[in-house]
Amino acid sequence: VAPGSRCLLLLLLLLSIVGAPALGDPGPLEDVVIDRYYIPKICLREAQMGDFIRYHYNGTFKDGKKFDSSYDRGATVAGVVGVGRLITGMDRGLQGMCVNERRHLIVPPHLGYGSIGVAGLIPPDATLYFDVVMLDIWNKNDKLQITTLSKPERCNRTVENSDFVRYHYNGTLLDGTPFDSSYSKDSTYDTYVGTGWLIKGMDQGLLGMCAGEKRSIIIPPFLAYGEKGYGTVIPPQASLVFSVLLVDFHNPKDGVSLEHLEVPESCKRRAVTGDFVRYHYNGTLMDGTLFDSSYSRNQTYNTYIGKGYIIPGMDQGLQGVCVGEQRRVVIPPHLAYGENGAGDKIPGSAVLIFDVHVIDFHNPADPVEIETVFRPEGCNVTTRNRDFVRYHYNCSLLDGTRLFSSHDYEKPQEVTLGANKVIEGLNSGLLDMCAGERRVLIVPPHLGHGESGARGVPGSAVLRFEVELISMEEGVPEGYLFIWHGEPPANLYEQMDLNKDGGIPADEFSTFIKTQVAEGKGRLMPSSDPEKVIADMFRNQDRNQDGKITPDELKLKSDEDQEKIHEEL
Helix, strand or coil: CCHHHHHHHHHHHHHHHHCCHHHCCCCCCCCCEEEEEECCCCCCCECCCCCEEEEEEEEECCCCCEEEEHHHHCCCEEEECCCCCCCHHHHHHHCCCECCCEEEEEECHHHCCCCCCECCCECCCCCEEEEEEEEEEECCCCCCEEEEEECCCCCCCCCCCCCEEEEEEEEEECCCCEEEECHHHCCCEEEECCCCCCCHHHHHHCCCCCCCCEEEEEECHHHCCCCCCECCCECCCCCEEEEEEEEEEECCCCCCEEEEEECCCCCCCCCCCCCEEEEEEEEEECCCCEEEECHHHCCCEEEECCCCCCCHHHHHHCCCCCCCCEEEEEECHHHCCHHHCECCCECCCCCEEEEEEEEEEECCCCCCEEEEEECCCCCCCCCCCCCEEEEEEEEEECCCCEEEEHHHCCCCEEEECCCCCCCHHHHHHCCCCCCCCEEEEEECHHHCCCCCCECCECCCCCEEEEEEEEEEECCCCCCCCEEECCCCCCCHHHHHCCCCCCCEEHHHHHHHHHHHHHCCCEEECCCCCHHHHHHHHHHHHCCCCCCEECCCCCCCHHHHHHHHHHHHC
């Protein structure tokens, strides 16, 4: 064949292959014509022979006249593909489709209803045109498909059968059509797992989850609502897709769970039932949502433990704490606020997590705790009530918060012991001390500033004092400003009336008393201001307040006390 003839022959062959219009009608179709006019970007699965599928379609003739439509019936079509239950053209045309894929199918008569047609609906030898969208694909051998979307770093426990779970979810069909959401109800879905309260697929899909974990769970129909579907939102034989966030879970048999975050090296005492505890806390739900905090109020929570004043889980969770300990207390709902929750911040059946910092605790029966840090050798004279003492101190809370210190002032603190001038616990702690002795005192609030506290001192606070006794002076009995070391002079008034004019003014009185002290015949009530003590003595004796003491006015305190006794009798 000449080169020019060979080129012409090849061109004719090519035109015949592509069906050039110039060569005429190629004749009746031999197979289904498939036009994949929409293919989703993500196709996780294609319909295979034997798969169960759900789809919508419109069926028309070549002229566009509709002969059937699943949309008009308001129900999808469901069936098995590739096993002869559909017309042959549809069986072939649906294979390989993805969920949400759309196809135009042209089915020739011999792959449709042939030369017989369908009486009153499809004439003989009709070519059929279908517009199809695939909605669901599954197989009887399918298993649950679980994809973990996110998972917390810490996961100490996972869901098991018989656990009670609280979770949020979005539920869609396989094509993305939503049918339900807990978020729209603004409430978690709460239920037991593995006890038949959920569809089988969800029962299985929640197992092994951590609180805070997110999962995608694809459930085939036979593990969901099967042939019946559910109401108008879930068709028969529908695969379900759940996006699940597990908020929390617990088991009805759970007790309180403790995590010791920080325990002081020195823990001499642990809290027990009946102790009064002051603590700070942050309270969160299992997903981290803060529902309460003592820090936000800048005030500790103060309560007795083991006596039912707080939720049972916290009553248990605070047992055995040390001062300064930081502890995490995880409380199941049956030991917290139960099915009803509390207010608008704690949902029903919520697991609660308390991060607790124990500031201090005490028992109402506690005495002052005294630790002697240093005691001088040869300590023969010790303090008693009514003694006048000078001491230095540092005062703090048990968590180390500094409150007061005598070192902030120019001189030590001065006080008469037993005169109700200092808190009872400090007074007790200063008794039986030697000059130069150092002590640490732990003062419970009932011997300190009580439930109300004081300026700078929180209510019900245990106080820690570091004290050092600088000096001490022997005191006088209660109610006395001056005592004689022996018997007083028989002619006391005459000796006191130095100028013998029949009246004792303040200066004579003061001179006389100072002389008695200097000669060791008596002593004044110890004080940082002896002049004031003498002035108080003079004022007591100058009964008519005329500036001088007369013989009738001058009386010893012992004589006054005797007179009162006789009057009472």
